[in-house]
Structure formats: structure tokens, C-alpha cells
Amino acid sequence: ETGVTQTPRHLVMGMTNKKSLKCEQHLGHNAMYWYKQSAKKPLELMFVYSLEERVENNSVPSRFSPECPNSSHLFLHLHTLQPEDSALYLCASSQEYLPITDTQYFGPGTRLTVL
Amino acid sequence: AQSVSQHNHHVILSEAASLELGCNYSYGGTVNLFWYVQYPGQHLQLLLKYFSGDPLVKGIKGFEAEFIKSKFSFNLRKPSVQWSDTAEYFCAVNPCMEYGNKLVFGAGTILRVKS
Numbered sequence: 001e002t003g004v005t006q007t008p009r010h011l012v013m014g015m016t017n018k019k020s021l022k023c024e025q026h027l028g029h030n031a032m033y034w035y036k037q038s039a040k041k042p043l044e045l046m047f048v049y050s051l052e053e054r055v056e057n058n059s060v061p062s063r064f065s066p067e068c069p070n071s072s073h074l075f076l077h078l079h080t081l082q083p084e085d086s087a088l089y090l091c092a093s094s095q096e097y098l099p100i101t102d103t104q105y106f107g108p109g110t111r112l113t114v115l
Numbered sequence: 116a117q118s119v120s121q122h123n124h125h126v127i128l129s130e131a132a133s134l135e136l137g138c139n140y141s142y143g144g145t146v147n148l149f150w151y152v153q154y155p156g157q158h159l160q161l162l163l164k165y166f167s168g169d170p171l172v173k174g175i176k177g178f179e180a181e182f183i184k185s186k187f188s189f190n191l192r193k194p195s196v197q198w199s200d201t202a203e204y205f206c207a208v209n210p211c212m213e214y215g216n217k218l219v220f221g222a223g224t225i226l227r228v229k230s
Contacts, residue, residue, distance in 0.1 A: 044220075096216070098215060098216065
């Protein structure tokens with residue numbers, strides 16, 4: 001048990017669907033992150049939230065829309081995705097966004113397939 | 116572009132063999148360095164990290180890594196691997212010149228240990 005949970009673990013969606021990924025952390029952390037892990041590519045940072053405010057958007061297309069209603073929950077809303085968006089989406093959390101020495105703890109990921 | 120490079124994508128070893136996985140980064144200045152491991156079917160877990168001080172860092176499960184600043188390297192080592200070390204290993208860098216806790220990952224090295 002990592003303290004970071006993600007649901008669903010697997011998701012198949014069509015290009016016209018709207019779906020959401022959920023992340024919850026039980027560690028009392030103040031910073032949360034979305035990463036994308038595509039086949040044969042390194043993990044890429046997508047978004048960072050600190051104290052429920054977005055502090056980083058790493059040039060992510062607007063078809064991905066994050067939401068952080070409180071410091072324990074992070075969502076990634078998906079709409080009109082493309083097949084190349086198929087990937088493993090990982091959520092992470094750390095005690096704080098600053099200092100940068102805080103360790104990030106990862107969830108198990110959501111395996112997304114876009115048809 | 117600045118990046119993190121892991122030299123081998125696949126490594127196959129017999130039990131009791133010694134392991135060294137290479138990691139190089141191209142960021143100048145101060146960096147924080149991490150090795151994460153992902154066992155089959157499990158989430159990413161922190162193996163060890165380096166922030167400052169002794170460049171030889173000891174982690175969990177008998178792993179260690181050495182930071183060589185002049186070589187921009189942070190290689191992971193284990194004197195004698197076990198079958199249970201079969202996993203994917205990721206090197207990650209937090210470039211301190213960037214604002215905030217942001218990890219840049221290498222592409223990963225898949226280690227298979229034959230029993």
C-alpha cells in the first residue's frame with residue numbers, strides 16, 4: 001500500500017467519450033502530480049498542483065483537464081482524446097512542492113486505451 | 116535538449132551476478148538524483164536518493180548508487196542480484212535550477228534475473 005490510489009486501473013474509451021481519472025493520496029501531502037508514461041518513452045510530467053493550485057502545466061493539450069478540489073484528491077478529465085494518448089497515467093504526491101528535496105510517492109497508474 | 120539517459124534498455128543477469136546500471140544527465144548546476152524501481156504489477160517505488168553529502172548513497176534491498184559530478188553520472192549498483200530484483204529501474208533527476216519539485220525521468224532499464 002503506497003498511500004496513493006488511482007481509479008480506474010484500466011480504461012478503454014472512444015475518441016468522442018468523456019471520462020475522468022481519479023487519484024487519492026492518504027499521506028497528508030500538499031503537492032500532487034500527473035505523469036504520462038507512453039510505450040518506449042520516459043515518464044513525462046504533465047501537471048503539478050500545490051495546495052490545490054496548479055503550479056505547472058507542461059505544455060499539455062487542452063483535451064486533458066486537471067482538477068484538484070482538495071489536497072487529497074486529483075482528477076484528470078479527458079475529452080476528445082486521440083489514439084496516441086493511449087498510455088499509463090501515473091499520479092504522485094509529495095509533502096510539499098518546495099523544497100525540491102521531497103520524495104514523490106507514486107500510485108499504481110491507470111492504463112488508458114483510446115480507440 | 117536537457118535529458119536523462121539510461122544506457123541499457125534491457126539487462127539479463129544470472130543470480131549472484133553483479134549489477135551496474137548507468138545513468139547520465141545533461142543538466143548543469145546542482146541536481147537531486149533518484150532511482151526508482153517498478154516490480155512486475157506494482158507501482159513505482161523509491162530505491163534511493165541523493166541530495167548532498169557523501170556521493171555514495173545506500174538504498175533499500177542492498178542497492179547503492181554513486182554520484183560522480185564530473186561525469187554527470189549516478190550509476191546504480193548491487194554486488195549480487197537475486198531473482199526478486201527482476202524489475203524496471205528508472206533514474207530521475209530534479210534539476211535544482213528549475214523551480215519546484217519536478218522530476219525528469221530516464222527511459223528505464225528492464226532487468227531480468229535468471230534463477
